[in-house]
Amino acid sequence: MATLKQIEANRLNAQKSTGPRSVEGKAVVRMNALKAGIDAQSTIIRGENPADLEALTNEYLQAHSPATPQERFYVDILIHCDWQMRRLTRADAQLWEYRFQDYSHLPEDCPLGKIYFYTDRVFARLERRMKDVERSYKDASQELARLQSARAPEPDPAPPLQPSETEPISPGIGFVPPEPCDNPPTLSRQAELAQDPLETGSAARIGCPPNVGSPQARSVWET
Numbered sequence: 001m002a003t004l005k006q007i008e009a010n011r012l013n014a015q016k017s018t019g020p021r022s023v024e025g026k027a028v029v030r031m032n033a034l035k036a037g038i039d040a041q042s043t044i045i046r047g048e049n050p051a052d053l054e055a056l057t058n059e060y061l062q063a064h065s066p067a068t069p070q071e072r073f074y075v076d077i078l079i080h081c082d083w084q085m086r087r088l089t090r091a092d093a094q095l096w097e098y099r100f101q102d103y104s105h106l107p108e109d110c111p112l113g114k115i116y117f118y119t120d121r122v123f124a125r126l127e128r129r130m131k132d133v134e135r136s137y138k139d140a141s142q143e144l145a146r147l148q149s150a151r152a153p154e155p156d157p158a159p160p161l162q163p164s165e166t167e168p169i170s171p172g173i174g175f176v177p178p179e180p181c182d183n184p185p186t187l188s189r190q191a192e193l194a195q196d197p198l199e200t201g202s203a204a205r206i207g208c209p210p211n212v213g214s215p216q217a218r219s220v221w222e223t
Helices: 004-015 023-029 050-064 069-102 111-149 187-195 202-206 215-222
Strands: none
Touching: 050 069, 069 111
């Protein structure tokens, strides 16, 4: 029995636990509240391994990922039907073996015929039971698919924007590309414009009509 100091230490350690932080850990913990269905203690019979049922349960949980108690209910039915079908399949094989040992003088040429002749009703009941299990499995599978398809779809994350290789590069703010001139001025005229303090910008230096500047500059160009 734990002492008071041990109980207090366990209580303090429990307060330090923050739970799983990874995505995988959170996905596993999300199933904890739903693991109240299939129980190995109440499902396993003699000759069966509880570890096999636990492995089968984990496979169905990972394959279907039930998010609600209703979905988990139908997943439990799938697990139960699968486990029951495996059990009935073993029963079918053991029934044949039992009849082989029961009948001491079986004809060597047709032993199966004699066994089935005397055990046809037993095999018929077993076959009906297997069909019922198979039907229940199909019904649960369809209902589970209907519930999961009715979920609100989660929005896909928007992909990061990638600059287009064919997108033209826009010029810098305030930059106006010069326009070609039909009648460029002579060299003497360009020299006069270059010496004019009223004329600013690259338009005067390349000999094109200025599109910016003072009215005096434009009048000089026009003369």
